Amino acid sequence: MNTLLTLHGIQKSFTKKSAQPSLLDIKTLTIDRASAYVLTGINGAGKTTLLRILSGLDSATVTQASFLGHEIAWTPYPRLLRDAIVYVHQHPIMFAGTVSANIVYGLKVRGMAPAEQQAELQQALQWAGLGHLSERQASSLSGGEKQRVALARAKVLRPQLLLLDEPTSNLDGEAREQVIKLIPQLVSDGSSVIMVCHDRDLIALPGVHRLKLRDGRLENR
Ligand SMILES: Nc1ncnc2c1ncn2[C@@H]1O[C@H](COP(=O)(O)OP(=O)(O)OP(=O)(O)O)[C@@H](O)[C@H]1O
Ligand SMILES: [Mg+2]
Numbered sequence: 001m002n003t004l005l006t007l008h009g010i011q012k013s014f015t016k017k018s019a020q021p022s023l024l025d026i027k028t029l030t031i032d033r034a035s036a037y038v039l040t041g042i043n044g045a046g047k048t049t050l051l052r053i054l055s056g057l058d059s060a061t062v063t064q065a066s067f068l069g070h071e072i073a074w075t076p077y078p079r080l081l082r083d084a085i086v087y088v089h090q091h092p093i094m095f096a097g098t099v100s101a102n103i104v105y106g107l108k109v110r111g112m113a114p115a116e117q118q119a120e121l122q123q124a125l126q127w128a129g130l131g132h133l134s135e136r137q138a139s140s141l142s143g144g145e146k147q148r149v150a151l152a153r154a155k156v157l158r159p160q161l162l163l164l165d166e167p168t169s170n171l172d173g174e175a176r177e178q179v180i181k182l183i184p185q186l187v188s189d190g191s192s193v194i195m196v197c198h199d200r201d202l203i204a205l206p207g208v209h210r211l212k213l214r215d216g217r218l219e220n221r
Pocket of ligand 2 (some may be wrong): 047048049
């Protein structure tokens with residue numbers, strides 16, 4: 001069984017006026033395990049809204065949902081998905097404290113033993129190329145460094161689905177290339193990734209599936 005998440009009948013409007021078409025009116029969204037998707041669409045198409053719905057930050061009507069083959073109720077947003085799905089904001093917010101403190105934060109909340117937290121931290125610092133910055137105040141980092149801290153902070157939670165909102169849009173040069181390099185590694189470690197982006201190099205990564213939002217509908221391309 002290779003399907004991670006299936007949603008049928010996703011409907012979303014921010015206005016109550018029934019005369020207006022829904023922002024989102026998606027028949028089916030299917031996400032496979034350990035697969036990467038790029039989500040495109042014009043400004044205002046609803047890309048961020050769809051990621052926020054998938055991570056439980058925005059509500060939506062969903063007629064049927066299943067996760068790893070089991071039917072689930074979408075509302076209220078299930079605990080199971082809160083653990084399985086992590087959303088990374090376009091401009092990630094750094095918590096007060098060091099880079100290390102930011103990365104282990106979620107593990108602490110989950111009650112992981114300190115020795116295990118340290119092991120995960122060291123792996124994640126190395127993975128994201130942040131070893132030399134581990135004791136820096138996270139708020140003082142550059143945009144590219146913050147983006148990598150956000151990815152490391154998400155990765156240690158071993159999400160089954162990572163939602164990345166324009167992960168490279170504020171980056172250029174080496175910072176951008178470093179982030180692009182991390183994406184296939186997430187997939188080879190078993191996570192699925194949906195990234196909103198216009199970055200040709202990300203879209204061109206091998207094996208990336210293309211999704212496009214147009215007039216509220218989702219096109220598989
Ligand atoms: N909380 C909200 N209340 C009202 N309208 C909203 C809200 N959030 C988003 N919208 C509207 O929904 C539409 C889709 O917004 P969304 O941010 O999902 O688009 P997007 O595809 O991510 O666009 P962009 O490419 O500019 O990031 C926009 O018209 C936006 O103004
Ligand atoms: Mg957006």
